[in-house]
Amino acid sequence: MTATATKTQGGGTLPAAPRPRGGIVQSVNDSLVVARRNLIRMMRIPEVVVFGLIQPIMFVVLFSYVFGGSIAVGGSTSPSDYREYLMAGIFAQTVTFATAGAGAGIADDMHKGLIDRFRSLPMARGAVLTGRTLADLVQTALTLVVLSLVALIVGWRTHENAGKVLAGFALLLLLGYAFSWIGAVIGLSVRTPEAATSGGLVWLFPLTFISNAFVPSDNMPTVLRHIAEWNPFSATVQAARELFGNLPPGYKAPDAWPMQHPILASVIWSVLIIAFFRTLAVRKYRSAAA
Template structure:
């Protein structure tokens, strides 16, 4: 068996192991989905009436849901780092090291399994969104592309979090460190309010923030961006899907080898 086929086979086994763990501990998926549902309901019914500046012909539910999708998959990707740190604490990595398996399979299996959890979270949010007035008005192919852009970016962020989990090695610190970085990234963006309401400096940052491009791409692909909406000034928001994929490719190119190298150093201690 070639090295690539060996890695693929081992990665499938580790992915199954991580998904079976979720099945046996359903609290993981329950709490992973409760948070986005709470955000949808809070912003839709508590804050939605106070947020203005939306383009004509769009409801706040249609504006909000793509932003909630993006925030949820980015926060959901932090699970990768916390899970890896937990495996290190419990000595599970040492057990994997004793087996004749591909070293990178542990990281691949972890990130792919978390991608599956993010997909489930998006499904739950989409159903919740339909109940509060959100609708997809584009074609099925465009809608599928919108979900794909969200998941590709989430997968890239998972590899960043994998490196954090290998370097920090305690789940609590991983969660705290991730929150400090990701929280402002998801809020200093077009996630919940139009960028026109931002001060000039923050608006420039938000326009080039990849979270904004993820949200913008999802809105356009779901048909939640009316023709009457003003054309964004920044190239990143004029071509949001392309900009998002560029960011995802750069993140993967940088953090996949760094994470694998960190894992190998950890495994040889």
């Protein structure tokens, strides 16, 4: 920010008023400041991160050892094949379930009046939401690192080069970032953090289970199969499996376009979700500030 002093009629000067910088520069800087504030807050409340890790770790262990060997993928019932098939779905579920945390965090800030304090400052309107989603992205990335180590312990392996593996994780994080904007809209639309948590989870369960995350979509009823094949969640899971080299021997992808071109479909879905829900979230933020 730069300051401009204003002269009074008596020859004195008023205190310097902040003058905003260019729109993009100010927005980026303000977003990073808010993101830093949220990351510091997360570090001071480590139990939030710890408890956020428990559920995906439980899913890894339960699905690997309880269902492994009883679910056929690509004609194989090998526990190791299913474990490798499963992990991309667990990773995607983890990044999307962070939506509930994003919504609850924004709702909590609204409830405590922190958002009103931000509104009184000469900062970009979308910076509060962008900073929050960026902080959530960092937390999601750390969660994926820990979850990957757990997956390696239970026997998960990748079979592609490091570049493809990193690209797979990048697509997962892009999906998580896209869904965090859905969480932002939910957080701005409810009155309490509890409602934001419930609202952030109630639609995620059908989204993740009517997909190819845990079982192939081939044996689903026709309507559910088509929903699963065009589900943005399924596209990212399929793309991650391809990039990780985790498709089982004999596996044949469904004929639906997103399943035949999952990497491109994953990017398109995530970008569209970000564009739509970020615009909606910023409008809600502005209307609430009016």
